[in-house]
Amino acid sequence: MSDSVGAIPSVKLSLRGIRKSFGDNTVLDGIDLDVAEGEVITLIGASGSGKSTLLRCSNLLEPLDDGQIVFDGVDIAEPGLDADPIRRRIGMVFQSFNLFPHMSVTKNVAIGPRKVLGTDKATANAAAAVMLDRLGLTDRADAYPDQLSGGQQQRVAIARSLAMNPEVMLLDEITSALDPELVGEVLDVVRDLKADGMTMLFATHEMAFCHEISDRVCFLHQGRILEQGPPEQIFGDPQESRTREFLQRVIDAGRL
Amino acid sequence: MDQQTRRQAYEQRQRRRSLLIATTSTAIVIGAIVVLVPRLPRWSRVRKSFFDGDIFADSFPRLLGAFWLDVQIFLWSVPLIFALSLAIAIARNTRSPALFPLRAAAVIYTDVFRGVPVILTIFLIGFGVPGLFDSRAWSNPLIWGTAALVLSYSAYVAEEIRAGIEGVHESQRAAARSLGMSSGQTMSAVVLPQALRRIVPPMMNSLVSLQKDVALVSLIGPVEILRQAGLDKSKFANFTPYVAAAVIFLAVTIPCTRLADYYLHRERRRTGATAIS
Numbered sequence: 281m282s283d284s285v286g287a288i289p290s291v292k293l294s295l296r297g298i299r300k301s302f303g304d305n306t307v308l309d310g311i312d313l314d315v316a317e318g319e320v321i322t323l324i325g326a327s328g329s330g331k332s333t334l335l336r337c338s339n340l341l342e343p344l345d346d347g348q349i350v351f352d353g354v355d356i357a358e359p360g361l362d363a364d365p366i367r368r369r370i371g372m373v374f375q376s377f378n379l380f381p382h383m384s385v386t387k388n389v390a391i392g393p394r395k396v397l398g399t400d401k402a403t404a405n406a407a408a409a410v411m412l413d414r415l416g417l418t419d420r421a422d423a424y425p426d427q428l429s430g431g432q433q434q435r436v437a438i439a440r441s442l443a444m445n446p447e448v449m450l451l452d453e454i455t456s457a458l459d460p461e462l463v464g465e466v467l468d469v470v471r472d473l474k475a476d477g478m479t480m481l482f483a484t485h486e487m488a489f490c491h492e493i494s495d496r497v498c499f500l501h502q503g504r505i506l507e508q509g510p511p512e513q514i515f516g517d518p519q520e521s522r523t524r525e526f527l528q529r530v531i532d533a534g535r536l
Numbered sequence: 537m538d539q540q541t542r543r544q545a546y547e548q549r550q551r552r553r554s555l556l557i558a559t560t561s562t563a564i565v566i567g568a569i570v571v572l573v574p575r576l577p578r579w580s581r582v583r584k585s586f587f588d589g590d591i592f593a594d595s596f597p598r599l600l601g602a603f604w605l606d607v608q609i610f611l612w613s614v615p616l617i618f619a620l621s622l623a624i625a626i627a628r629n630t631r632s633p634a635l636f637p638l639r640a641a642a643v644i645y646t647d648v649f650r651g652v653p654v655i656l657t658i659f660l661i662g663f664g665v666p667g668l669f670d671s672r673a674w675s676n677p678l679i680w681g682t683a684a685l686v687l688s689y690s691a692y693v694a695e696e697i698r699a700g701i702e703g704v705h706e707s708q709r710a711a712a713r714s715l716g717m718s719s720g721q722t723m724s725a726v727v728l729p730q731a732l733r734r735i736v737p738p739m740m741n742s743l744v745s746l747q748k749d750v751a752l753v754s755l756i757g758p759v760e761i762l763r764q765a766g767l768d769k770s771k772f773a774n775f776t777p778y779v780a781a782a783v784i785f786l787a788v789t790i791p792c793t794r795l796a797d798y799y800l801h802r803e804r805r806r807t808g809a810t811a812i813s
Contacts, residue, residue, distance in 0.1 A: 391715070
């Protein structure tokens with residue numbers, strides 16, 4: 281791999297030597313990962329392996345201890361850099377939805393463009409309506425988050441994030457808080473995003489879906505990417521014993 | 537459904553039983569007071585000096601007139617308290633290192649004004665600050681009494697607002713920041729609207745408290761209800777005006793307290809917590 285910034289034009293996001301500790305607990309121990317434009321990379325691994333922290337570090341919600349995050353040729357982890365203009369270009373969807381409970385669905389989706397891009401209310405609401413239509417939520421536009429099912433809430437959260445026209449999406453176990461019968465509707469949205477060519481970094485426990493959608497699967501163990509490759513290889517012929525053990529546990533739990 | 541289930545019938549019997557017990561016990565307590573208190577050796581003298589009907593009727597309209605000043609002080613104070621306490625709460629929640637002096641000032645402010653009794657603050661500001669000015673116009677005790685109340689109460693209300701802000705889950709900030717909102721936008725659009733909703737009940741309690749403490753301003757001069765009651769007491773050599781003043785306060789504070797309870801109850805229901813009896 282070339283070391284010069286932006287040398288590979290198709291690389292959208294490049295994580296280099298990412299380290300992060302909380303106190304004595306090293307959560308990320310030197311992560312290197314290049315995400316190509318339009319690529320879908322899934323992060324798998326046990327709880328505490330660093331998947332969520334890696335995503336939260338990728339858009340600087342969590343400050344790094346060390347490392348570079350090269351986004352479109354610029355190191356956004358540069359200390360002292362104002363992260364706000366960068367975060368608006370990187371969408372994030374959370375496990376627990378994190379919708380704004382005091383705002384209607386439409387306002388949840390419109391608030392980003394209104395506050396951050398200065399879009400006027402009418403334009404932002406019209407754009408929100410288009411986005412909600414795309415995600416099949418038109419009839420819930422005036423509802424409040426508490427009145428929605430988990431699957432609907434998560435789709436609104438995705439709509440809220442997409443309203444900012446992000447160039448990369450970070451999906452943090454977005455189906456883990458959902459009842460099993462609601463997982464499908466959210467995964468359908470992810471399929472559509474892939475079809476539209478969205479670049480995605482997706483931490484998940486849905487192994488079957490991971491197998492289906494990934495261009496590349498990364499297995500995280502103790503803050504490192506222990507093994508990575510196309511899903512056929514990771515699921516069909518894992519090289520590392522830790523990967524095999526993890527997948528065996530998943531199979532034993534009936535999740536694959 | 538007109539057919540009661542066995543559980544509904546049981547609960548109805550329980551409710552009737554509770555009502556009966558409550559009524560009986562209340563009647564016994566009130567009966568005991570009515571029967572026993574007049575038997576105390578000096579009851580007749582206390583009744584004459586605290587519950588004189590004629591003096592009550594004479595004093596009441598004057599007290600009501602003086603109470604209007606309390607209401608006015610209260611009404612000026614509330615928006616000022618709200619603005620100042622909000623500013624302090626936000627100052628305490630800033631995170632930028634450059635704003636450390638602001639945070640420190642906010643902490644010192646709340647420590648000092650929560651630590652000093654309201655009445656002492658009123659004395660110190662009411663008698664101290666006018667001395668700084670030559671003009672008599674600045675020695676109006678209403679201004680400085682109100683200022684002292686605002687300073688004291690803002691410290692309490694700021695803590696309530698801060699608790700409300702801290703009660704908004706960190707994930708809400710994460711969501712707002714991930715959209716690219718600045719910390720200021722996150723505070724104003726996402727955190728504060730949720731925080732303020734939560735703190736309505738404690739803030740109502742503080743306002744009920746303020747309604748009573750307005751009377752303390754009388755100690756530096758203005759003739760509001762407490763002072764008027766004192767004047768009437770001296771005039772009649774009788775304590776009944778104090779009782780009349782208490783009645784006027786209760787007529788305002790009890791409905792306000794009930795309203796605060798109602799909001800608290802509604803907020804609890806809205807957030808889904810069920811009362812356990």
